[in-house]
Amino acid sequence: MASLSSNKLEEWEIAKYWEIFSGLDPLNGLLSGDRAAAVLKNSQLADDQLERIWDLADVDSDGNLDFEEFCVAMRIIFDLINGRYKSVPSSLPDWLVPSSKVHLLAANRAVKTGSSGFERVDDDDDLDDQPGLTNDFDWYMSPQDRRNYEAVYNANTDRHGQISFESLSELYGTLNVPETDIASAWNLINPRSDRTIGKDQCLAFLHILNNRDKGVRVPRNVPPSLRATFEKSTEIDYDVSNTSSPSQRLASTSTTSKKSAFADSYLDRLGISGGRSPYSSSGTDFSATKDTDWEEVRLRRQLTELESQYEKAQAAAERRKNEAKRNADNSKIGLVRTQLEQLYDYKRRQLRKLRAGESLDDGSSGVDLTSMKQEIEVLKQQVDMLEDYCNRKQTELNQLYSEIEREKSS
Structure with a gap:
């Protein structure tokens, strides 16, 4: 392999990683830990190092590696083996972050650091208008909360992966959150005032509502990294006739004073809480074709399989041809040998x-025995030859058989 000293992924390098990635039979363009383990452990790095490399490469934290993330993991491994790094980097180098996941990495870093990276401006004059509320809002999402948020998102998202304000109207009725706070939370994570929001914005919105339902004030600001992510949103408004604000749209929904675990009754109606089977959307899943690059991945994989099948068919045809030729040669040799043996016996x-003084088969009897014996000797020599x-x-x-076996084993 050529040198890996530059701060970029070279084309030959990506092609090499693709060859390895596709050979591991990724499922829907993703490699699980089990499938990737064999290649990663071939590096002979310690298990704790490989775990840290996996955590760095798995930018979207879905427990799998897509091709871009696999390239990140492989590059870090090769840099460690080649001595460029003395230990696994504490964070992913900016140049190695896939461009399609820059926003995810920024959001993940903000979530993992908790509230320490927030820009919070507290206005003491406004704190008394909502007595009994605390100000210790934390953007960190526990695994259980995140699963609940994702369940709500999956239950209400449209086929474009977007969430509208109205689509969550039933959820609002299960929370003890004022309409003004719900609208404030929506505007906070939707600085562009888009008609719909994406998954990351939706999870943040639900997290704010969950904390507000527990008695924590809606935050005044979001982390800079999250704000940059939310401001990049360029979702298409598929309903051009709807120009109402979140507050106006919320006014048409009903609210109750029931205060309980976040969306408990709402999730219960969807069959998600209480240990029931998880919610399954009845719509079409477009996630596998969301990115046209993965269509190319699938086509390349199919082409590789077809080439393999073609090579196997060619090898089988060649073996049949050689076998038929050997059988034909053996048949000719056997026929000649049989004829000579019959003549010898005669x-x-x-x-x-x-x-014995008997007549020969043609009725003659005066044959020279010496010439006959010589003729038999000639025939015997021919048989021996x-x-x-x-x-x-x-x-x-x-x-020839041995050569064929060696070719097969190689």
Whole structure:
């Protein structure tokens, strides 16, 4: 492999990683830990190092590696082996972050650091208008909360992966959150005032509502990294006739004073809480074709399989051809040998009759025994020569078999 000293992924390098990635039979363009383990452990790095590399490469934290993330993991491994790094980097180098996941990495870093990276401006004059509320909002999402948020998102998202304000109207009715706070939370994570929001914005929105339902004030600001992510949103408004604000749209929904675990009754109606089977959307899943690059991945994989099948068919046809040729050669040699053996036996019978004074098969009896014996000797020599020829051919045939077996094993 060529040098990996530059701060970029070279084309030949990506092609090499693709060859390895596709050979691991990714499922829907993703490699699980089990499938990737064999290649990663071949590096002979310690298990704890490989775990840290996996955590760095798995930018979207879905427990799998897509091709871009696999390239990240492989590059870090090769840099460690080549001595560029003395230990696994504590964070992913900016140049190695896939451009399609820059926003995810920024959001993940903000979530993992909790509230320490927030820009919070508290206005003491406004704190008394909502007595009993605390100000210790934390953007960190526990695994259980995140699963609940994702369940709500999956239950209400449209086929474009977007969430509208109205699509969550039933959820609002299960929370003890004022309409003004719900609208404030929506505007906070939707600085562009888009008609719909994406998954990351939706999870943040639900997290704010969950904390507000528990008595924590809606935050005044979001982390800079999250704000940059939310401001990049360029979702298409598929309903051009709807120009109402979140507050106006919320006014048409009903709210109750029931205060409980976040969306408990709402999730219960969807069959998600209480240990029931998870919600399954009845719509079409477009996630596998969301990115046209993965269509190319699938086509390349199919092409590789077709080429493999073609090579196997060619090899099988060649084996059948060689086998047929060997069978034909063996048939000819066997026929000649049989004919010579029959002639030899005939001449021996003739000799025995002459010695016994009997008539030959053609009725003659005055045959010269000396010439007959010489003729038989000639025939015997011919038979011996034929046997020697057959032995040599058999040796050549065995050598040919051995060569074929070696080719198969290589």
